Amino acid sequence: MLRLRDLVQRSVPPRNSPLYSGIWQRAGYKTQPGPQVTEQPGLARFSTAEATVQTGAGHPGRMREKSLTMASLSPQVKAVEYAVRGPIVIRAGDIERRLQQGVKESFTEVIKANIGDAHAMGQQPITFLRQVVALCCYPELLQSPAFPEDAKQRARRILQGCGGQSLGSYSASxxxxxxxxxxxxxxxxxxxxxxxxxxxxxxxxxxxxxxxxxxxxxxxxxxxxxxxxxxxxxxxxxxxxxxxxxxxxxxxxxxxxxxxxxxxxxxxxxxxxxxxxxxxxxxxxxxxxxxxxxxxxxxxxxxxxxxxxxxxxxxxxxxxxxxxxxxxxxxxxxxxxxxxxxxxxxxxxxxxxxxxxxxxxxxxxxxxxxxxxxxxxxxxxxxxxxxxxxxxxxxxxPVPGQAAMDVIVNPPREHEPSYAQFIKEKSSVLDVLAQKARLTEQILNSVPGIKCNPVQGAMYAFPRIFIPPRAIQEAKARSMAPDMLYCLKLLEETGICVVPGSGFGQKEGTYHFRMTILPSPEKLTVLLGKLKEFHLRFLEEYSQEEAQSSSRHREEAQQPD
Amino acid sequence: MLRLRDLVQRSVPPRNSPLYSGIWQRAGYKTQPGPQVTEQPGLARFSTAEATVQTGAGHPGRMREKSLTMASLSPQVKAVEYAVRGPIVIRAGDIERRLQQGVKESFTEVIKANIGDAHAMGQQPITFLRQVVALCCYPELLQSPAFPEDAKQRARRILQGCGGQSLGSYSASxxxxxxxxxxxxxxxxxxxxxxxxxxxxxxxxxxxxxxxxxxxxxxxxxxxxxxxxxxxxxxxxxxxxxxxxxxxxxxxxxxxxxxxxxxxxxxxxxxxxxxxxxxxxxxxxxxxxxxxxxxxxxxxxxxxxxxxxxxxxxxxxxxxxxxxxxxxxxxxxxxxxxxxxxxxxxxxxxxxxxxxxxxxxxxxxxxxxxxxxxxxxxxxxxxxxxxxxxxxxxxxxPVPGQAAMDVIVNPPREHEPSYAQFIKEKSSVLDVLAQKARLTEQILNSVPGIKCNPVQGAMYAFPRIFIPPRAIQEAKARSMAPDMLYCLKLLEETGICVVPGSGFGQKEGTYHFRMTILPSPEKLTVLLGKLKEFHLRFLEEYSQEEAQSSSRHREEAQQPD
The missing domain is CATH 3.40.640.10 (Type I PLP-dependent aspartate aminotransferase-like (Major domain))
Structure with missing residues (x-):
């Protein structure tokens, strides 16, 4: 296989080479140096509107100005912020890769509590849904006795709605x-x-x-x-x-x-x-x-x-x-x-x-x-x-996603063969989520300096955290939001990845983070335990420093000039 | 089940009802008629900025001005045009529904040659691709002897790359x-x-x-x-x-x-x-x-x-x-x-x-x-x-789409069990497409007033069509592009749905349409035959009318005043 380093550097054909000169001349470009042209080694970049020549970056292989730079980038795109996959999560990815490469940390895994991604946290798919989608993907399975009749009936109905009875056709918009x-x-x-x-x-x-x-x-x-x-x-x-x-x-x-x-x-x-x-x-x-x-x-x-x-x-x-x-x-x-x-x-x-x-x-x-x-x-x-x-x-x-949606709105009915298993799986997921919502709220509220509203629904806790003034100062010095500092330290010390409240918006002077309640109850208990320890350590660290710093100030003040 | 007509019409709580008055008062709204307030039957619409009251549409159930109208709609959205699913295709859908309802037409089906939607035109999916995606969707199938080992190996590899080994997890962005x-x-x-x-x-x-x-x-x-x-x-x-x-x-x-x-x-x-x-x-x-x-x-x-x-x-x-x-x-x-x-x-x-x-x-x-x-x-x-x-x-x-992409870039290799069938299916699709490309070009070029460049690749023919001046006039009178008129008539007379060249852009004064080469060779032959007949009829119709109209003019001119 060829590699970049094997590339024979070829210089660009000169502007008056047989390959290009005709083209450029016909288009009104000057291919010979003239009064407006400053010859430079290597390549010249045409500014065609004025039909004068500006010099490019010059030597073959050297980087030159790009068309798409931070300066020319869409200002709207620049303004976009999306904390759920923001800097903390990128950092978490780095740490994860380091761990995989065998680098030693004080923890063995990164727990991603930043995003409502249930399966990634070990939640099992609903069997019926996956059966229907698999049947739609590979209709030969409609002949298989391993699939229940109600799943097949759903899949047949969906396929009838698809062009050529294929999930691979475009659907209507x-x-x-x-x-x-x-x-x-x-x-x-x-x-x-x-x-x-x-x-x-x-x-x-x-x-x-x-x-x-x-x-x-x-x-x-x-x-x-x-x-x-x-x-x-x-x-x-x-x-x-x-x-x-x-x-x-x-x-x-x-x-x-x-x-x-x-x-x-x-x-x-x-x-x-x-x-x-x-x-x-x-x-x-x-x-x-x-x-x-x-x-x-x-x-x-x-x-x-x-x-x-x-x-x-x-x-x-x-x-x-x-x-x-x-x-x-x-x-x-x-x-x-x-x-x-x-x-x-x-x-x-x-x-x-x-x-x-x-x-x-x-x-x-x-x-x-x-x-x-x-x-x-x-x-x-x-x-x-x-x-x-x-x-x-x-x-x-995406049509497979449409098929998945179909199962959610048209689940097995009481008289159908898949009903019992479906209800069991559905209840199990929701019961465990309810249990984890209570667990999260309880443990968080047991930590001094953390206050969490009841997790009545959805998949997240958004506790308010007390951040000592010393930590706020440090965050400011590092040009980051105080809860970003908190979450960064939490990640680096424990491997727990949560998202700073500043990424969601919050009242001026209050600090929060969002964590999902999705890890398994066992893992969630460990996570919350580590979080509690971290929080206490964080409070102590920044209060101590403050105390030390104050006492240092006092000592300094007492010393003779 | 309740229906709209069963709805008991209730009037909106009066502005000074216990439900709202407190709220509105606290917010600085006037809940009693005052000098600025014009009382009208039914509802009043507050214009809060001025704290005056404008009258709304009035009576319960009557339509009033909407927030989102053609006037307030994003001008960028308004400017968007997308002919591939434009007016002709919407019209084709209407005709299709009419046919389904048993309305008699001079044809029995709408042939959608408007969009590169291969499966909808009967192309069969590549077995290996669907096997891999089905395995990823429903990993229980990894135990099934009905699936070849190379498909299972691909599916396992993809699932290993997914959070929680599930296609249901978000992937990285x-x-x-x-x-x-x-x-x-x-x-x-x-x-x-x-x-x-x-x-x-x-x-x-x-x-x-x-x-x-x-x-x-x-x-x-x-x-x-x-x-x-x-x-x-x-x-x-x-x-x-x-x-x-x-x-x-x-x-x-x-x-x-x-x-x-x-x-x-x-x-x-x-x-x-x-x-x-x-x-x-x-x-x-x-x-x-x-x-x-x-x-x-x-x-x-x-x-x-x-x-x-x-x-x-x-x-x-x-x-x-x-x-x-x-x-x-x-x-x-x-x-x-x-x-x-x-x-x-x-x-x-x-x-x-x-x-x-x-x-x-x-x-x-x-x-x-x-x-x-x-x-x-x-x-x-x-x-x-x-x-x-x-x-x-x-x-x-969508992760199932990612899995499908994986198969395309990592197809069965020569030593693998699915190779022979894969190559057979792949070649068959491409050979038939090549055959249809030639067929389309040949038949189109056999029609007087149609000229089609070779279909060297992709899935479409884009023939240039001659449109008689009389038809151009009629199109102008109906405020449509001449090739839109052509395609509309083609659809209404034959059931063939193609897209006017004006939807893709073309040199001023030239007219085209885009048709896919995707129908089966048999269907495509029939389609092209009908198209040829239509085109000749179209030419004749508009030349005749022109001739008739000219001769009528002549007759009128010859009549005494």
């Missing part, structure tokens, strides 16, 4: 028709009869893709007419990243940490009124159950939010991907759609509402399949056509 | 490491030893996603500093759609129809120099083999293009998704990477080149899996970090 119909039936059942029209269902590449598509539609205007989108703080950073990418105004409304991260309607109004001064608020994003905050919204709160959106004519984006992840006995998931319906026809026929769901969360945790759907209510029909047009440029969501 | 390594090895082998570094490989959600990501990085500036991107005309409309979405300048360079759609370097320079006046050209897109044009570029032409990109410091985006689809005996696929390498180190170490590939084309046609990769050469390392950050917001490409 909105997704496979019969899967969209199953989604609509599922929503109707979930919402106890509130009607759902499959023409309002769009399958997506995970929920992120749907959220991004809706935001794309919304963003327009300049100056004080620029689109603003209301997002919770703390938020899942997809929202802020998408708004940065689209150059829309982020309108932050703060969740009430003192009140279990509840959404306070007055705060919503404050944020809205203040934003109105300099932009055009057009949409309101809500994450329920909350990410990273884990709260489950009350029906009353949802009513207030919808009323507010109605009054202010805001499109509501309800991120409901954790709708199956509710753990507290005194909480219940209320869909925005159902609450809107119950508020009466004036609301139900007017408020523009888009609800998002995903295969990645719930009890399936199928993140890698990139499946999801959105239900779009009361959208202007012409705008819906524009949405379909926009989606069609990307052709279609 | 760039894709699964071992698959990226296989891609790099594949490229090195394809390019006869030219080195490929897997750190430069990014797995993508089809090629479209990769192309979009690179364009996102590139777009910046305002006025004459706005990023321009050079695209071929005719082009695959993803490019124009993406540039519209990103609000970048389209710099069109015309392929030379008289010369088998060759890329003419002088035309490239003309387009560049002219664009330089009003924008900042930053990148050059090439599709080779061509879509929709089917040409395969010569090595000399690629050298010239790369030299041009070098001179003008343009990032080269090489869309090489049809690299396995070359049919003409006198053509050969040359990768931009290999040609760049052979031009010498000065080029190879400087030109920023991104090459795209996909699972959707070639001999696999796995469109639904949305798999692909890009290889990124000479990109600024900091910009690469920004690319990874951008990709990470979408978390990862």
């Amino acid at each position: 909105q997704g496979v028709d019969c899967i969209r119909q199953h989604v609509a039936e599922y929503i109707t059942e979930r919402d106890q009869g509130v009607p759902s029209d499959w023409n309002n269902i769009y399958l997506t590449t995970g929920a992120s893709d749907g959220i991004m598509s809706i935001l794309k539609l919304l963003v327009s205007g300049e100056g004080s007419g620029r689109t603003g989108v209301m997002i919770p703080i703390p938020q899942y950073p997809l929202y802020s990243a998408a708004l940065s990418e689209l150059d829309a105004v982020h309108i932050n409304y703060y969740l009430d940490e003192e009140n279990c991260w509840a959404l306070d309607i007055e705060e919503l109004q404050r944020a809205y009124l203040s934003a109105k001064q300099h932009c055009q608020p057009r949409a309101l994003c809500i994450i329920n159950p909350g990410n990273p905050t884990g709260q489950v919204q009350s029906k009353k709160c949802i009513e207030e939010v919808l009323h507010f959106a109605y009054e202010e004519n805001l499109l509501v984006m309800a991120d409901e991907v954790y709708q199956d992840n509710v753990y507290s006995a005194d909480c219940q998931f209320h869909s925005f759609k159902k609450v809107l319906y119950e508020m009466g026809l004036e609301y139900f026929s007017n408020v523009e509402l888009v609800s998002f769901h995903s295969t990645s969360k719930g009890y399936t945790g199928e993140c890698g399949f990139r499946g999801g759907y959105m239900e779009v209510l009361n959208m202007d029909p012409q705008v819906k056509d524009q949405l379909v047009k926009l989606l069609s440029v990307r052709l279609c969501p | 760039q894709g699964v490491d071992c698959i990226r390594q296989h891609v790099a090895e594949y490229i090195t082998e394809r390019d006869q030893g030219v080195p490929s570094d897997w750190n430069n490989i990014y797995l993508t959600t089809g090629a479209s996603d990769g192309i979009m990501s690179i364009l996102k990085l590139l777009v910046s500036g305002e006025g004459s500093g706005r990023t321009g991107v050079m695209i071929p005309i005719p082009q695959y409309p993803l490019y124009s759609a993406a540039l519209s979405e990103l609000d970048a300048v389209h710099i069109n360079y015309y392929l030379d129809e008289e010369n088998c759609w060759a890329l003419d370097i002088e035309e490239l320079q003309r387009a560049y120099l002219s664009a330089k006046q009003h924008c900042q050209p930053r990148a050059l897109c090439i599709i080779n083999p061509g879509n929709p044009t089917g040409q395969v570029q010569s090595k000399k032409c690629i050298e010239e293009v790369l030299h041009f990109a070098y001179e003008e410091n343009l990032l080269v985006m090489a869309d090489e998704v049809y690299q396995d689809n070359v049919y003409s005996a006198d053509c050969q696929f040359h990768s931009f990477k290999k040609v760049l390498y052979e031009m010498g180190l000065e080029y190879f170490s400087n030109v920023e080149l991104v090459s795209f590939h996909s699972t959707s084309k070639g001999y696999t046609g796995e469109c639904g899996f949305r798999g692909g990769y890009m290889e990124v050469l000479n990109m600024d390392p900091q910009v690469k970090d920004q690319l990874v950050k951008l990709l990470s917001v979408r978390l990862c490409p």
Whole structure:
């Protein structure tokens, strides 16, 4: 095999070589040095507009200026931040590779509690879902007695909906028709009869893709007419990243940490009124159950939010991907759609509402399949056509992910052969998650300087941490957020990877981190134990230094000049 | 089940109801009518910024102004056009549904020759690929004697690369490491030893996603500093759609129809120099083999293009998704990477080149899996970090699509059990495609008023059609492009769905359509026969009308006043 070092360096053909000179001459380029031309060794770079010649980097093999540099990079891309896979996680990858290479650390593995990636943390796939997708992928298996009849029936139905009965065909841009119909039936059942029209269902590449598509539609205007989108703080950073990418105004409304991260309607109004001064608020994003905050919204709160959106004519984006992840006995998931319906026809026929769901969360945790759907209510029909047009440029969501979504919305029924195993697996996942939610909250709250709201739902704890002033100073000196310093030290001392609260947004002067509750109960107990030790050590370290430093100051002060 | 019509209409709680009044009062809203308040029946809409009240649509259930309308929609989204799934295809869907409902037409089925969707046209999946993906989806099958050992070995390797050994885990944003390594090895082998570094490989959600990501990085500036991107005309409309979405300048360079759609370097320079006046050209897109044009570029032409990109410091985006689809005996696929390498180190170490590939084309046609990769050469390392950050917001490409890509780059080897069947299937698909390419070109060229360049590669014919002036007039009167009228009539009279050339771009005054060569040889023969009949009828109809209309004019002129 050839290697770079074996490359015979060839110089570029001279501008007047037979290969190029004709071309350049015909195009009006000068191929002979003239008054405007400064000859330099090696290559010359033409600035064609002026038909003069600038000198390039010169010698063969030497680097020269690039077309795409940090200076020329899209400023919107530059502005994007996404902490869930940010610097801490990149550092965790480095440490992991070091460990694999045999480098000794005070820990033997990196535990990635940074991302809601259930299978990576050992959660087992739901058998029925994987059977259906495998049957769709390789329909020869439909002849195999090893697969249950209900899984085969699902797979046959999905394949009938695919061009050429193959998962390898593009689906319609909105997704496979019969899967969209199953989604609509599922929503109707979930919402106890509130009607759902499959023409309002769009399958997506995970929920992120749907959220991004809706935001794309919304963003327009300049100056004080620029689109603003209301997002919770703390938020899942997809929202802020998408708004940065689209150059829309982020309108932050703060969740009430003192009140279990509840959404306070007055705060919503404050944020809205203040934003109105300099932009055009057009949409309101809500994450329920909350990410990273884990709260489950009350029906009353949802009513207030919808009323507010109605009054202010805001499109509501309800991120409901954790709708199956509710753990507290005194909480219940209320869909925005159902609450809107119950508020009466004036609301139900007017408020523009888009609800998002995903295969990645719930009890399936199928993140890698990139499946999801959105239900779009009361959208202007012409705008819906524009949405379909926009989606069609990307052709279609991945069809295996659509098939996975189909299983979630059309699971085995009581009379079917796979029902018992399906329910057992589903309950087991959700029961263990509920157990881990309690465990996490309890242990975190047992640590002095950590305070964690109940993890009512979703997959995360977002505890508030006390960071001593000395540590804050050090972080400032190192140009990082104080909770970034905390998380970095946690990672480097224990191998535990969590995400600083600053990546999600938080009230000025408060510090948090987000950790998933996904590791196995045993591992999670160990993790929380190590975290507790670390936190105490951290407090001690920075208080000690402070004490030492103060006493040093005192000593210095007592010494004679 | 509840239905909309069963809904008890409830009016919205009055603004001074216990539910809301407190909230609104605290927020500074007036809940009692005052001087600024005009009371109207039904609902009032607050304009909170001014704390005055405007009247809403009034009565419960009545529609009122929406937040998201055609007027407020993103102008970039509005500007997007994507003919491959445009009006003709939407119309085809309508007709298809009518046929399903038993409505009689002069044809019994709609033949969708609009999109490169091989499986939908009956192409069978490659067994080995589907076996590997099914094994990854449902690893219990690894125990089954029905699967060959080489497929199991591939699946085990892929699963080892996945978190928790599950296809359901998020992969790294760039894709699964071992698959990226296989891609790099594949490229090195394809390019006869030219080195490929897997750190430069990014797995993508089809090629479209990769192309979009690179364009996102590139777009910046305002006025004459706005990023321009050079695209071929005719082009695959993803490019124009993406540039519209990103609000970048389209710099069109015309392929030379008289010369088998060759890329003419002088035309490239003309387009560049002219664009330089009003924008900042930053990148050059090439599709080779061509879509929709089917040409395969010569090595000399690629050298010239790369030299041009070098001179003008343009990032080269090489869309090489049809690299396995070359049919003409006198053509050969040359990768931009290999040609760049052979031009010498000065080029190879400087030109920023991104090459795209996909699972959707070639001999696999796995469109639904949305798999692909890009290889990124000479990109600024900091910009690469920004690319990874951008990709990470979408978390990862679909992992089943990554697994499908793995099979393409790591197919069965000669000594392996699946080799014989794999080669048989692969050759069969490619041989039949080559046969259909010739068939299409021959039949089209036998029709008076149609002229088709050789289909050297890819999956499409893009014939030039003569449209009589009378038809052009009618199209203008109906506010549509003449070839849109042609394609619409073709669809409505024969059920054949092709895409007007105007959706891809074409020289002013010329007309084309794009059709795929994907239907089975039998179906394709029938399709081309019907197309021929239609075309002759179309010519006759519009010449006759013209003749009739002329003779009517003559008669009228001859009548006494």
